[in-house]
Amino acid sequence: MNNSEAGEPLNATERAELERLRREVAQLRLDQGAERPAAAGVRPSRVTDHRAWRWTGAGVLLVLVAVLAFSSVLARYARGEVLDTDRYIQTVTPLAADPVLETELTNQITDQIMTRLDIQTLTAEALTALTENAPRVPPAVVGLAPVLADQAKSFVHETVGKFVASDQFEALWIRANRKAHEVLVAVMTGQTRAAVQIDEQGTVSIELAPIIDNVQTKLTERGFAFAEKIPEVDKSFVLFQSPQLVKAQRMVSALDKAHTVLPLVTLLLAAAAVWAAPKGSRRKAFSLVGVSIAVAMVLLAVAISIGRAIYLGDIPADVLSRDAAAAMIDALVLPLRTAVRAVFLLAVVIAAVGYLTGSSDSAAAVRRGFTRAVDAVRAPKTGRAPNPVETAVATYRIPLRVIIIAIATMTLVFWKYPSGLVVMVTILLAAAALLLVELVARPAMSSSAPAVGEAAPQIPGKSS
Template structure:
């Protein structure tokens, strides 16, 4: 008669659970042949595990931040890929149009030139009333409006987008050269940490556009050395010292994070390692949540520090939001991975709800994969059953390494990785089921 009171024989799973309970009861009673647990030993192990979980959160936070910083500071192709959409952003186009127009009109001073020309006309032609000179401000406003519309038209063109990409590529290459100390190229970065791109080629094309549209004043536009601010951070000038250490750390930190995660599970008491595995996911999720908060705070601080006369608040917001996209994508990828680890750790745990879920899943698998009466398990089924736990570990490890070491994991990469992992785990259970005796 089994524990439930029926005469049916115990299944392998029930027999294993009964033996485990008997061993624990024997340990509690101190019966011969059992090794009593050292008092306080589990507490020490949990203390070590908690400290490692805190370290894991710190390392995960630092890993994501370091790899993002490295990719945006030292990878020109990645940087250009990130900022390319800005060339077609209406807010940024408007800011560029305003800055270029103001720069051109400041150099031309159309109102002053027009007033002098009208005054000369009234002096040489007595019939022209002197009041005509008062039209100079109106003509100046019309000229400014004409120039602004021309600039707006140009910054919306494909030619501008190509110039935008080229200007950003050249500026970033010089920034990388400065940060790595490979050359002393004259990059446009001030002592206050202002990084900008040159608008000289763009203004040159605008001058040509104005000439082609019959704007006679365009011939008087001088060579204008104007820059457009991309970043403004006083701490940027200190980055050269940290670049080498940052580059090395971004390669080491992911491995260190994985080692600490494994150490958490190893240090935890033997009967609580599945719970520790789940806590690894919780720790990673907490780290990503804290990073998300830090990003929001840093964004607000940055926008408050950018002077309005250097960059309009709306344009600054668009720029920083675009540059933060890769960081937020990686953050979300790690967060999803953390949730998967936490849920999986819970599902393989000893809690009543987890046991019930596993029982329901086992029944569904049995219904889909129950062996025929009298059939012995196939060799592949026996192997899968024998190495079921190692196979689970390998599948999860591959998923973790895919998301951690994928250079720039997108949302699609995260979803596909999670789905493939789940399918692979289900396949292992389906294959192994006939050889496990129903447990």
């Protein structure tokens, strides 16, 4: 008499044998199902053709899933960074303290001030007047004008640098970027007015006039007399420039309209791909859904890198230095790269779940190891009957799994801007909930199979 006949819990060896028998029975039933058409006068090749057609349909749907996953991430990015001003400001605010951007701004503002003041000419005129009115001053002092101009430029550069590194500049930076982004949104959504335009080069810039006005005040406070002669400056600092920006208006507008629908359509097509797969292969199809999404994210990551290289190669050096352009584009695409990593991680989890729940020997070995580990933690004490909670969880563990996975999926779909951290925490919480279900259900599952609605398998040709 074995443990099952004695009403005692199955040990690990017996449960492994039970699982093996169940797989054999399932395979026998599949084989018998494949033989029935032949017995009814239908050619076996038709069964093969039917499976091939189903895999073809599933394959087409998987390609569509990859394409829509690619588009969904771009759509959410377009909505979050290109058209959401508040989100954009959160992205570019840290750039106010970026050393590369600080240096670029300091150099450009200093050049604008020195160009408009022409301090060398003003100094030479002042020294010439001094020699004419003070006979004891030798005319040679006029030759000091270039030296004094260099000293003045260093003084201006230092003053500008201190201001650019101040909190006051950060406030101006945010205000200027907000105005520039509102212009961008107006262009990309087709709401351009005469006063709201981006040139043919697709240049998005911020005005330097408010910053130079503040620098002028700082120079005056430090006793730089020439500061009062600084004229009004109608100059802008280029944030980014791309001739394709205006051309992308229709695409961005379409992505904006589809940013909510695309993820839902992607989920529906993924479910359809799993359904379209032949019976017995749907877990494999589920795993392939994860693989297709992961491939789409890899392609999107490659596209981002290529686009970045093309942008840096096209922007003129006299408009924005390569280092400054790199800092700007890296900051702007950082949320997109974060989203790509997050979705890729989710796709890998989906593929792993599909594989581990499959019928391959390696997956079965992993599941046996997991079962042993859970048994080691929650093996029931001899003679103890499972309590009602354990029995209920064991009975409804499959619906509970579905609910947990559905909640995790909906969380990621409807989270406005899911970061890699959000995805990681969601996955870990879902995994912890699934593990809790297994731990709670284990005593009832180990006590006896019929207790949780799992009748012992019937071997064909043998009575029970």
